[in-house]
Amino acid sequence: MEQQNQDSSPRARLQGMWKGFRQSNPQAQLHYAIFQATQRIKQRNQSVAQYKKRFMDEWDKWLGMGAGFTGLLLLLNPDGLWRWQIPLVIVAVLLAPYLADIYRALKKPFTEYPGKQLIGQIITLTTPITDGKGEIRLDNQTWQLSGMDCTADKQVKIIALSDRTLYVTPVKP
Numbered sequence: 442m443e444q445q446n447q448d449s450s451p452r453a454r455l456q457g458m459w460k461g462f463r464q465s466n467p468q469a470q471l472h473y474a475i476f477q478a479t480q481r482i483k484q485r486n487q488s489v490a491q492y493k494k495r496f497m498d499e500w501d502k503w504l505g506m507g508a509g510f511t512g513l514l515l516l517l518n519p520d521g522l523w524r525w526q527i528p529l530v531i532v533a534v535l536l537a538p539y540l541a542d543i544y545r546a547l548k549k550p551f552t553e554y555p556g557k558q559l560i561g562q563i564i565t566l567t568t569p570i571t572d573g574k575g576e577i578r579l580d581n582q583t584w585q586l587s588g589m590d591c592t593a594d595k596q597v598k599i600i601a602l603s604d605r606t607l608y609v610t611p612v613k614p
Contacts, residue, residue: 506541507534598610
C-alpha cells in the first residue's frame with residue numbers, strides 16, 4: 442500500500458514523465474507541439490476573419506437586432522436602462538452574430554432529417570421497380586422506392602421522401 446502511495450506522488454509522476462520524454466524523440470515532439478500551436482492559431486484567426494466578414498456583410502441586420510433587444514429592455518424597465526442604452530446597443534450588436542449561430546445550431550436538428558440531401562438526385566436503379574415498389578441501397582442505407590414500374594439500370598429522379606421511402610420518377614433520355 443505504501444508503495445502505491447509513493448508511485449502516485451507528484452515527484453514520482455514527474456520523474457516518470459521525464460524518463461518517458463528522454464526515451465522519446467524530443468525534436469519530433471517539439472515539432473508536433475509547434476504544429477498544434479500554429480493550427481490552433483490558424484483556426485482562431487480563421488474564425489475571427491469569418492466573424493468580421495459576416496459582421497461587415499450584414500451589419501444593418503445586427504444593428505437592427507441590437508437596437509430591438511435594447512428597445513425591449515427599455516420597454517420592460519423604462520426608468521432604469523436609459524443611461525445604458527448606447528453601450529447596450531453596442532454589446533448587443535457585437536453579440537448578435539454569435540447568438541444567431543447558437544439559434545441556427547439549436548434549430549438544425551429539428552429541420553434536418555435523414556435523406557433530405559437525396560431529394561433532386563438522379564440515381565440508377567440496381568433492382569427493378571415492380572408494382573410501384575422497389576428497393577435501393579444509398580449511403581450504406583437501404584431505402585424503399587415508390588414510383589412507376591422501371592427496369593434495372595434505368596435512371597430515376599428522387600422527387601420526395603417519407604420515412605424510409607423515396608418517391609421517384611423516371612428520367613427521360
